[in-house]
Amino acid sequence: MNEEKIIYILDTNILLHEPFAFLSFKEHDVVVPMTVLEELDSIKDRKRDVSRDARVAIRALEDALANATPEQVLAGVPLPNSTETNASGCLSIFNDFSLERVTGNLSYNENDNRIINTAIHIQNTQKSKKVVLVTKDINMRLKAKGAGLLHVEDYRTDQLINDIQFLTKGYHTFDGDFWENVQSCESETEGRNTTHYVKRELLPSVYMNEYLIDEGEHFAGKITGYDEDNFSFADLSRERLMAKNAWGISPKNIYQGMAMDALLDPAIDLVILTGPAGSGKTLLALASALEQVVERGLYDKIIVTRSTPEIAESIGFLPGTEEEKMAPWLAAITDSLEVLHKQDENMKGSLNYIMDKANIQFKSVNFMRGRSIQNAFVLLDECQNLTASQLKTIITRCGEGTKIICSGNLAQIDSNYLNALTSGLTYIVERFKDFPGSSTINLNGVVRSRLASFAEENL
Numbered sequence: 276m277n278e279e280k281i282i283y284i285l286d287t288n289i290l291l292h293e294p295f296a297f298l299s300f301k302e303h304d305v306v307v308p309m310t311v312l313e314e315l316d317s318i319k320d321r322k323r324d325v326s327r328d329a330r331v332a333i334r335a336l337e338d339a340l341a342n343a344t345p346e347q348v349l350a351g352v353p354l355p356n357s358t359e360t361n362a363s364g365c366l367s368i369f370n371d372f373s374l375e376r377v378t379g380n381l382s383y384n385e386n387d388n389r390i391i392n393t394a395i396h397i398q399n400t401q402k403s404k405k406v407v408l409v410t411k412d413i414n415m416r417l418k419a420k421g422a423g424l425l426h427v428e429d430y431r432t433d434q435l436i437n438d439i440q441f442l443t444k445g446y447h448t449f450d451g452d453f454w455e456n457v458q459s460c461e462s463e464t465e466g467r468n469t470t471h472y473v474k475r476e477l478l479p480s481v482y483m484n485e486y487l488i489d490e491g492e493h494f495a496g497k498i499t500g501y502d503e504d505n506f507s508f509a510d511l512s513r514e515r516l517m518a519k520n521a522w523g524i525s526p527k528n529i530y531q532g533m534a535m536d537a538l539l540d541p542a543i544d545l546v547i548l549t550g551p552a553g554s555g556k557t558l559l560a561l562a563s564a565l566e567q568v569v570e571r572g573l574y575d576k577i578i579v580t581r582s583t584p585e586i587a588e589s590i591g592f593l594p595g596t597e598e599e600k601m602a603p604w605l606a607a608i609t610d611s612l613e614v615l616h617k618q619d620e621n622m623k624g625s626l627n628y629i630m631d632k633a634n635i636q637f638k639s640v641n642f643m644r645g646r647s648i649q650n651a652f653v654l655l656d657e658c659q660n661l662t663a664s665q666l667k668t669i670i671t672r673c674g675e676g677t678k679i680i681c682s683g684n685l686a687q688i689d690s691n692y693l694n695a696l697t698s699g700l701t702y703i704v705e706r707f708k709d710f711p712g713s714s715t716i717n718l719n720g721v722v723r724s725r726l727a728s729f730a731e732e733n734l
Contacts, residue, residue, distance in 0.1 A: 280304055284394045286410035287314040289430045291325055292662060294332035297366055304365045308393040310386050339366055369393050381422050391419045442701060443708045445715035446486035446533060453489040469510040481506050484714040486533045521566035522615055527722045531555050537714035538563035541573055545713035547704055548682040551731045553723030556682040557656060558611045564652040568633045574652040576634035579608050581656035643669050650676035659683035660690050663702040
């Protein structure tokens with residue numbers, strides 16, 4: 276083994292987060308403690324969505340070690356796709372039951388402690404190599420450092436940005452008047468639509484369907500194309516964006532105007548809405564859904580699903596059908612429906628009528644796998660609590676004629692091993708930022724109430 280190699284010890288949550296994670300370390304060595312296999316074994320038979328990831332991880336490890344002898348498994352088996360050179364990485368299982376007790380180590384009563392002890396033991400016996408424990412558990416990282424482990428890291432191969440402030444917002448704001456920054460421009464007009472062509476140097480970082488606004492009261496545009504020298508944008512005007520209307524709802528600020536433009540555009544298949552609580556993500560999405568399903572007849576039904584924190588994979592103890600079980604988690608949707616129909620004489624009757632007329636279906640994230648959703652308007656709420664792989668599972672369910680809205684607040688993540696940088700919501704914002712069929716809008720500003728606005732800024 277090359278002395279420059281790093282030895283990575285994987286925690287269970289890494290393999291649950293990404294079952295093939297052990298293949299991501301290339302020329303370095305990967306150690307899976309026996310305790311991790313025990314935890315995967317205890318999880319694989321649970322009636323929870325995470326059990327599938329445990330089974331996939333177990334099968335992947337078995338495939339990698341299938342032809343190895345017990346001695347080779349302990350010593351290290353070359354990782355799949357690695358070369359025959361000294362730089363190839365190895366995968367090994369560490370039998371922590373044979374670990375010698377070292378004074379000062381953590382108690383063996385907890386699985387986390389046994390994994391940390393394994394890492395410390397390898398660090399003590401492999402002093403010429405860098406030993407790194409990889410875990411998404413923040414508290415475990417703190418315990419490992421306190422116990423004397425020199426290197427502890429999070430798993431970041433699915434992290435596309437290093438600072439959340441660099442996350443694409445979906446629009447560019449220009450100081451002053453936009454046209455004062457433009458030195459040359461060519462324009463084309465077709466009917467009511469005008470497209471302008473401007474030098475790329477004005478906006479070096481540009482993506483499809485991004486919006487352009489300035490500090491004035493009139494200008495607004497939307498990127499329609501670009502090359503190395505120029506970019507083109509449709510001249511929308513603020514007045515046109517602010518005049519958007521869906522199911523009686525109009526934008527309260529320019530950010531909601533941009534969001535509603537994307538939500539009502541049939542050429543956009545995926546709309547990603549980010550922003551603080553109270554910025555109108557759910558209300559705008561639901562109003563746009565009702566407008567296009569009931570009034571315009573563009574879609575056949577509305578499917579509403581969301582992540583349910585803590586027991587996201589376990590809704591079985593609640594009585595009733597799937598939709599009745601999901602009702603407590605989808606109160607945000609029913610609250611928004613009430614807001615949209617609060618002026619009706621018989622609000623309850625209106626809600627029942629519209630639920631039937633728009634064919635609104637409440638579905639659990641669990642049961643989205645394996646489906647093919649055709650000609651539907653899909654609302655996926657609370658996306659910040661989903662991993663990249665979970666979001667991929669849901670988005671790939673969307674068939675012909677389906678539009679999906681992913682919304683979430685990166686400041687309200689409930690998952691134990693996700694943060695704003697590793698959330699699936701952040702991942703898809705970055706992955707889809709230049710896809711012609713998607714649009715991202717960060718709803719900047721709380722419109723719920725002055726109390727909510729003050730709380731968002733000061734708490």
